[in-house]
Each structure stands twice: as structure tokens, then as C-alpha cells.
Amino acid sequence: MGSISSAIPTIDKIHNDTLFYDHKDENEESVDFLQNSKLVQLFKNNIPKKIVDFFYILAYAPFMVPFEKRAEIFHFFIEYDKHNNNVNEWFPTKVEGVISRNNMLFDSYNSFGNLTGTEFKRQFSVQFVNEFGETEAGIDGGGLTKELLTTLVASTFVPSEENRKNNKGLQLFKEAISYACTNDEYLKISRFLGMVIGKCLYDNVLLDISFTSFFLNTCATLGSKYFKNLIGEKISTDPEKFESMSLLFTVDDIFYDEDGNLHHVEVPLIPPQKKSPDSAPEPVPVTVNNKMQFVRLMTSFKLSKQTDLVMKYFVEGLFQVIKPYWLLLFNPFELQTLISGDDDAIDIDDLQRNVEYGGFLESDQTVHDLFTILREFDRTDRGKFVKFVTSSPKQPLLGFKELNPKFGIRNSGSDTSRLPTASTCVNLLKIPDYRDKELLREKLLYSINSKAGFDLS
Incomplete structure (x- = not known):
């Protein structure tokens, strides 16, 4: 891995100088960013062939490299970034925060939520205040920061006991904070929590949490608002809806609900015909002829439009700390392993x-x-x-x-x-x-x- 680590500075410079992350043309068609003329010209300027080959492997075929090696490369990128940002300097300037255990999320947001990505990567100096209003003993040498990060994640991402029993999966952090926030505050805290997850990855803090596959896929695909339109992704975000939509594929005629009523969708499957601009579109019955279209629309709505704005802010926060191209090395399941550790038996x-x-x-x-x-x-x-x-x-x-x-x-x-x-x-x-x-x-x-x-x- 020595030769690979020596290539990290060049690869990082290539990404920072030439690549962008919204790879669509004006017609919303995907664009191969590696055909960027500036990038091609850069490769002609005396960059060793081994580095060029390595770059293309990571960009086009990262899964040819064993996962453990890609994880090492990920940590090489982080160590190089820490060096560039003086994160591990001998006498670092720490960002201080006084955090009440009774108000941990909002105190943390008030202390660290307005930091830039570079500032958020630096060491924190956390001072806890207990439930009696007394300052707790202890100097933060990294341990209190870890406790803060893991507690924040546990208190905001872990589902309620009711949802756990009903197998509804993670409800992200909406349960924990939406009741106490305006919509604008909710979005800003979503961004802050993205930075928290990013810092856990950056500082190699393992989390006892499992994210849904569509959530991880969104992060791994650079936060694009165009999620994969696959019904299989529905299992982990809404099992009941998945089961009901799956029934459509066994229906031979018009679909009725359990009360015997004709099933309608909330969005039209076909454009309304000869309607005035102010008229609302009429719902279209789901039938054997259009049920696949209904499933695709519902899946797109649940995975994209319903969570689009929150995910946009969350991923924006994540990428303030973790560079997007680092995550292109992994699929969603591998990203989960990076976040929470190895599923293998303890060695x-x-x-x-x-x-x-x-x-x-x-x-x-x-x-x-x-x-x-x-x-x-x-x-x-x-x-x-x-x-x-x-x-x-x-x-x-x-x-x-x-x-x-x-x-x-x-x-x-x-x-x-x-x-x-x-x-x-x-x-x-x-x-x-x-x-x-x-x-x-x-x-x-x-x-x-x-x-x-x-x-x-």
C-alpha cells in the first residue's frame, strides 16, 4: 500500500482541480465526468501512468479492489486531509462547547452547528453539565467528544420502541427534533447531523446503528435528488407500503382496497386531458394495465420527493466533512460497515x-x-x-x-x-x-x- 499512499496527494489534487459532482447536462442526461477536457489535459502533463491507471480504477471499477484495501485508501485520504488542515498539530486550537445532558442536541447545535467543514474537522473541547446544572469533571482529550458524537447519534437516529416493534426501520432523526423546531431549524439541524456522521467517519468513531440501504445509497451517490427507482429499496423504508404494492403484481384486474372501493392514486398517472390551467388533475384508477407505472411513481415519491429537502441538507453537511469522491469507493452495504464496524465475530x-x-x-x-x-x-x-x-x-x-x-x-x-x-x-x-x-x-x-x-x- 506504500505506492498507493504516495499517489493520494496527486489523486486528491485531480479531484479538487477538475471534478464536479452534479454530472448532468442541460437535458438532465448523465455525463461521464472523466471525459472532462481539463481532466484529459491534466493527464497529459507528466502524471505517472501508474497514478493515472490507479485513478481510473478507483473511478470506473473500484470494486476490482478488495474492500479492505479500499477502506485503507479511504483512511489514507482522511490522513492526508488532516495533514493539509493541520488537524493533528501539536498544540491545536480546539472548538469549545458547553453541553447540558438535558439538552444535548440543541446545545451541540448552538456550539458547533455554525462551524465550517474545516473547523468541524478540528478537535472539540467538550464540557458536560449534568442534570443538576453542575459542570462535570474531566478534560476532553478526545473521549468526551466521542461520547458526545455517539450520544447524539443514538438519541436522534435510533427509532422509537414502537417503531422498532412494528419493524418500521429508522425514521432518521425526525422523531427526535421536529416537535421542537421550525421547518428552517429542522433543515439546519439535518445539515448539522450530516456533519456529525461525517465527523464520526473522519475520526473513525464507530456507531451502533444501522441505516436503511436507500439512505446510504443516497450518500454514496453524492446526494443526487434522483434516487434509484427500484421497488426493492422500499423494503427498508416502508415495509407495509412495499407489501401492499407487491400485491399489485398478483392482481389480474382493477385493484380494490380491503373495503371494496376502487383504489386511486394521489398523483395522476396520465396528464389530464383538455383541462383549464386552474383545474386539479383527476385521480386515475390503478388497473392491471398501469399498475407498474403506479409502483414506479410511488417508489420515486417515497424515496425521492418525500425526503428530498431533508436529505439535501443532511448530505450537504456530510460532504462538508467527508469529500464526496471518497464515498464513491463503496456501495451502501460497505458504507454501513465503515460507519458501524465489521459484522464478523470479534477477534x-x-x-x-x-x-x-x-x-x-x-x-x-x-x-x-x-x-x-x-x-x-x-x-x-x-x-x-x-x-x-x-x-x-x-x-x-x-x-x-x-x-x-x-x-x-x-x-x-x-x-x-x-x-x-x-x-x-x-x-x-x-x-x-x-x-x-x-x-x-x-x-x-x-x-x-x-x-x-x-x-x-
Whole structure:
């Protein structure tokens, strides 16, 4: 990957100097942006052939490159961008924000919502205020920022319990904020939440969340308002509507609803004939002859027009932090993996190779017992353990070496009556020196199943 990393500056310059992201001509036809005359001329100006070939592979055939390699390339782009924007300088200027836990979304928006994309990439300095109005102890070295980002996503994107039971999928963030916002505020916060997701990708913060495929497809296709008009995409956004439309394909004649009434659509399937400009179009019955057209119109409406403005603002915020062409390397399912981590079983050997100890040595009995227990855990309990410590039940895509801060295990003393605790904001597990494998197993299972023990100490 060394030669690839050396090509990143040139490829980044090519994109920044020549490419644009609304590739349609005046007739709304798609345009091959790689035929851009400026780009072709640039390639003639002494750019090494290997870089040109690599550029075209990433642009035209990225899936010829294994996913793990493309993920590495994605992180190369981010590291190069951090270097250009002095994100990791020795004494960075941090953006400060005082955030009340009782008003986390709006305090975060007021503190960080008006930042430019470059400013949003920089390190934050977060100070939390508890429910009693008291400033919490702790200096933000990155852990409090991670806690803020993961909490924002969990509180605004995770569906309500009712929707979860009804299998309605993610309702994005509308439930959480629309009740308290004007329409203009809602759109601005949508943009802010796009920047939050972008910062999680940028800072390699894993999120315990699954987005719908059409949502990810929109991001991966540069936020175009022209979504794929495929009925299959309906499953993840409105299962009930999908099922009812699927029934149309089994109907042999005019379609009736469950009450026996002729089914009508809200938009005309054919232009009204000989009507005055002020007259409303008449609804057209769905019949066996036009049912496919109805399905295509309804799918387009649900995936495009109904969410168009919100998605436009969200994707605008996302691309303030993450450059659009970075996401062209991935399909929607791969993008989900970038956001939330690897679905494969937790690799305990890899975890053990990437642990930092405090008050323990790797050879200590309690540490040995811990990793023995983790290897004996089933897949579910391993996921619970990793979530208990890091806030995500999945391991990083490129292994635990990618965790920032590193996975830590600290000796919390000799009081074996205490439970294991964790500071998820810094990926730190704190356990007493039990020196008793079965006692450790009992206490650890209690903690990871009750979500007990989070603290900042």
C-alpha cells in the first residue's frame, strides 16, 4: 500500500482541480465526468501512468479492489486531509462547547452547528453539565467528544420502541427534533447531523446503528435528488407500503382496497386531458394495465420527493466533512460497515495484541483469566463486552489497532466485591484484581448485561 499512499496527494489534487459532482447536462442526461477536457489535459502533463491507471480504477471499477484495501485508501485520504488542515498539530486550537445532558442536541447545535467543514474537522473541547446544572469533571482529550458524537447519534437516529416493534426501520432523526423546531431549524439541524456522521467517519468513531440501504445509497451517490427507482429499496423504508404494492403484481384486474372501493392514486398517472390551467388533475384508477407505472411513481415519491429537502441538507453537511469522491469507493452495504464496524465475530487474539495496560501486566492472572473468558464467550456476549467498553458491539473494520484511544485495561484495586466498570469515551475497561476466574466471569457477565458501571474516573 506504500505506492498507493504516495499517489493520494496527486489523486486528491485531480479531484479538487477538475471534478464536479452534479454530472448532468442541460437535458438532465448523465455525463461521464472523466471525459472532462481539463481532466484529459491534466493527464497529459507528466502524471505517472501508474497514478493515472490507479485513478481510473478507483473511478470506473473500484470494486476490482478488495474492500479492505479500499477502506485503507479511504483512511489514507482522511490522513492526508488532516495533514493539509493541520488537524493533528501539536498544540491545536480546539472548538469549545458547553453541553447540558438535558439538552444535548440543541446545545451541540448552538456550539458547533455554525462551524465550517474545516473547523468541524478540528478537535472539540467538550464540557458536560449534568442534570443538576453542575459542570462535570474531566478534560476532553478526545473521549468526551466521542461520547458526545455517539450520544447524539443514538438519541436522534435510533427509532422509537414502537417503531422498532412494528419493524418500521429508522425514521432518521425526525422523531427526535421536529416537535421542537421550525421547518428552517429542522433543515439546519439535518445539515448539522450530516456533519456529525461525517465527523464520526473522519475520526473513525464507530456507531451502533444501522441505516436503511436507500439512505446510504443516497450518500454514496453524492446526494443526487434522483434516487434509484427500484421497488426493492422500499423494503427498508416502508415495509407495509412495499407489501401492499407487491400485491399489485398478483392482481389480474382493477385493484380494490380491503373495503371494496376502487383504489386511486394521489398523483395522476396520465396528464389530464383538455383541462383549464386552474383545474386539479383527476385521480386515475390503478388497473392491471398501469399498475407498474403506479409502483414506479410511488417508489420515486417515497424515496425521492418525500425526503428530498431533508436529505439535501443532511448530505450537504456530510460532504462538508467527508469529500464526496471518497464515498464513491463503496456501495451502501460497505458504507454501513465503515460507519458501524465489521459484522464478523470479534477477534479476541487481535484485541489482545492491541491492548494498553494500566496497573496490570499481560502475564498477570486476572488478565490471563479475562482473555480466556472472552474466548469462551459466544458471539453475542463478545459483542456485549466490546460495546460495554467501546460503545459499539463490532470491532473496527481494520482491526483493533484502529481504535482511538487504544483499548485499555486498568487495575481498579483489590476490592473484589466491586463490578468491572468502563469509560466508553476512552475505550477503557477497569477491573479489580480478582485473581479468580469464575468470580471474574460472574461479575463481567453481570456488568455487560446490565450496562452497569459507566463512569469517568
